[in-house]
Amino acid sequence: MNVTTLEWGITIAVTVGILLVDILVIARKPHEPSTRETSIALSIYVGLAIIFGIWVWMFHGHDYGIEFFAGWLTEYSLSIDNLFIFIIIMASFGVPRKYQQEALLVGIILALIFRGIFIAVGAVAINNFAWVFYLFGAFLIYTAIKLATSHDDDDDGENAVVRFARKRFNMTDQWSGLKLVMRENGKRVITPMALVIIALGTTDIMFALDSIPAIFGLTQEPYIVFTANVFALMGLRQLYFLLGGLLQRLVFLSYGLAFLLFYIGVKLLLHALHENELPFINGGEHVPVPEIPTLMSLGVIIVTLAITAVASLWYSARHPEKQAEVPEPPRGNRQA
Numbered sequence: 001m002n003v004t005t006l007e008w009g010i011t012i013a014v015t016v017g018i019l020l021v022d023i024l025v026i027a028r029k030p031h032e033p034s035t036r037e038t039s040i041a042l043s044i045y046v047g048l049a050i051i052f053g054i055w056v057w058m059f060h061g062h063d064y065g066i067e068f069f070a071g072w073l074t075e076y077s078l079s080i081d082n083l084f085i086f087i088i089i090m091a092s093f094g095v096p097r098k099y100q101q102e103a104l105l106v107g108i109i110l111a112l113i114f115r116g117i118f119i120a121v122g123a124v125a126i127n128n129f130a131w132v133f134y135l136f137g138a139f140l141i142y143t144a145i146k147l148a149t150s151h152d153d154d155d156d157g158e159n160a161v162v163r164f165a166r167k168r169f170n171m172t173d174q175w176s177g178l179k180l181v182m183r184e185n186g187k188r189v190i191t192p193m194a195l196v197i198i199a200l201g202t203t204d205i206m207f208a209l210d211s212i213p214a215i216f217g218l219t220q221e222p223y224i225v226f227t228a229n230v231f232a233l234m235g236l237r238q239l240y241f242l243l244g245g246l247l248q249r250l251v252f253l254s255y256g257l258a259f260l261l262f263y264i265g266v267k268l269l270l271h272a273l274h275e276n277e278l279p280f281i282n283g284g285e286h287v288p289v290p291e292i293p294t295l296m297s298l299g300v301i302i303v304t305l306a307i308t309a310v311a312s313l314w315y316s317a318r319h320p321e322k323q324a325e326v327p328e329p330p331r332g333n334r335q336a
Contacts, residue, residue: 045235067219070298075232107200133272136213140265148258217264249316256308
């Protein structure tokens with residue numbers, strides 16, 4: 001794929017521009033967005049992603065267009081699963097609803113930065129070490145098995161980094177927007193928002209460890225990997241507020257995502273065997289290892305997500321007691 005410097009420049013400039021607009025709007029008036037506001041914004045982001053995919057299809061070829069849509073849908077589905085963790089973090093720290101947009105926006109910016117680093121490292125590794133596909137494939141299969149079999153997670157939204165910060169630093173229970181440090185009784189203390197940002201940032205790193213190998217299993221073009229992640233993350237804040245209780249009804253989401261990660265992991269292993277020319281031997285003859293076409297992968301992704309959503313909504317409607325235990329984000333508006 002021949003991506004010009006101008007295309008890269010425009011893509012990065014537009015991404016930064018959208019983030020700056022978001023920062024200015026939210027900083028001017030912190031608030032809990034309405035359903036209408038989130039629906040309009042999410043529709044715009046999804047529409048832009050579709051238009052961009054069509055543009056890639058027309059100007060860079062249909063193969064790359066398919067790769068973009070497959071990567072975007074995969075990243076979007078993984079992002080929806082990540083919303084469970086975001087809600088748990090917000091609820092466990094008791095973040096007031098009016099400040100949750102700010103926290104999420106910082107989390108998204110951190111996610112873009114971390115994923116940009118992982119994409120650059122992954123692209124260099126793929127170009128120089130063909131065996132990295134084995135590593136990516138094995139990791140995705142391991143992650144898929146772990147995701148499908150672990151349903152007793154008692155995570156309270158904190159991790160080792162957050163617990164370390166709680167023990168080492170003086171804290172206040174007062175909220176003051178995005179302020180991370182403030183003075184209380186003459187002493188410098190960190191705010192709860194600081195811990196929220198730490199929690200979001202460290203979980204963003206863990207999310208990238210899953211999502212970047214997954215999309216590299218669908219395309220090896222850094223430009224497509226980057227743009228698919230950008231479009232998936234851009235609507236994440238709106239999804240957080242729009243879906244809300246709907247996430248509790250997606251009881252089979254983890255199984256659907258586990259299947260997709262397992263499928264992409266197998267695809268990566270087959271690709272590695274194909275690229276490294278390690279064919280099976282059948283009666284003394286070399287039998288080349290087949291590769292899974294990206295168009296087939298796109299179909300598998302769409303069908304899997306559709307079945308997962310329909311089955312989850314059908315089951316949760318008949319068994320409300322089996323809905324996923326996702327805490328309701330706090331609605332308090334306690335200020336400093």
